[in-house]
Amino acid sequence: MDATTPYSIGELSRRTGLSVRTIRFYSDSGVVAPTTRSPAGYRLYGLDALRRLELLRTLRELGMDLATIQRVLDRELSVAEVAAAHADAMDVQIRVLQLRRSVLRVLAGREASPEETTLMHRLTQLSCEERRRLIDDFVESTFGMGDAAPAAVTMVRAATPDLPDDATSEQVAAWVELAELVGDEDFRARMRRTAVNQAAGRPLDIECAAGDELMELTRQKVAEAVDSGIDPHSDRSATVVDDLVHRLAEVLARTPDTGFRHWMAQQFEEAHDPRVDRYWRLVWIVNGWQVVPNLIPVYPWLIQALRNDRDA
Template identity: 30%
Template structure:
């Protein structure tokens, strides 16, 4: 330290435990305050530069990019915002690593004859995967007349969120689900999922709102209650402008069988294991209600 209490760039670097090149880099970016210049024009630094350099090192140790460090140094309140952003990025990176690990185990643990197919499946999905393709599938399946709020509620219920810590089996299920909903054959009429009721013959908003209530009732108990079954049948009756009678319920069985096509059955078979354990699976609830309706109709016919 010179007689004026200031340090040269080399002395500052030594005190901070960094290289002269590092000090010069941050100085050139304006991040280190200079206390003055020597008679020869060399930079001189005071204790505040050492404090600032230590703060920069701490922020960089958290892997904050230099532009983000600059934001924090310019504005103290930016620290919380920058850290929150970095936490989101780290969380996304961890999720990607977990999916990558599970994907590698999926390929490692299968029979040699299955590896080519599994590599093809997992290679078609991002890590971590997004659900855009699944949402597009349902948007094409849902009636065009549904209000946006109803569409949003349906998508929240039928599109599983990718598990943050997937098992190899879940990676395989999601990859196969992605393959199913992106199959170009779905554009052909014979492969396109059928609407829940004949198009143009019902009020879709009434149907989907009524079904949401029926599913909620069915999810609240282990067995299908009479209340849930009545709500289920009434949703279809109201949507069609009909009365919920025994004759209507028998007709409804035919409508439900028409809607339960192979694509939707395959979707729910693959998607079920991707929902959280405490999350209701609408495909399973719909199946239980349909089975209960069939049993009721057949019992009345005896």
């Protein structure tokens, strides 16, 4: 059979892999038109119909809808234009699927309640713009007052959490926790107070009174305890904390008792609220940033250890 020989529907089916019924449907829809008919009245198709069907099948297998394909076949749209648009659409679908996969992995790794499952799904379904709007609203409501330090706002905006399209299960879990955290009014108040103090670079009253040398020793001792995995609520923390309490009490001319311990904890809490520190850690996780050890706050550990009611 040469290029001038008309094809029957059966021959087109054999050459294109499409069923006779499908080709007949396309013919009735006007996608391909018969060139002529056989003496018996059967439809016969030319080479153009074969090429149109081959292209149609290829585009259908790539997921394009019939209406768009019809416009390509009629030369209203180029293959390049349609392919580019379709590729963009597939990118969106891939991102959605990747995020759903991460959510499922989080759910598979823990016993989530129905309410938590629904919340996680809803929060991760937000578009990139909606997620950014959620954080922008948090920043505006937290630092929108006229007395907010510009440096604090800059610090928070520079570390805007941005959930990646191929987020890991850890990043999804962190994003969900972060989204809940920024919606809490009490947390917003704490964040504002702490961030303003940190951005201003003002030392705490206890730091000024104790002096640079003793405070550096305090940070060093606590950092070593944190690196060693010592639980601040355990008996192992007593040796570290008791030593620091006695050193600070001596310098400040105070009695190293339970009241002094609680006063110390209150002093450190002014700039190192545990929930605020948790916020920054979640931001690191969501953004996929490497946690730099010397930037991990040590005061939250000390605060928890001081809250253990031990008498000196």
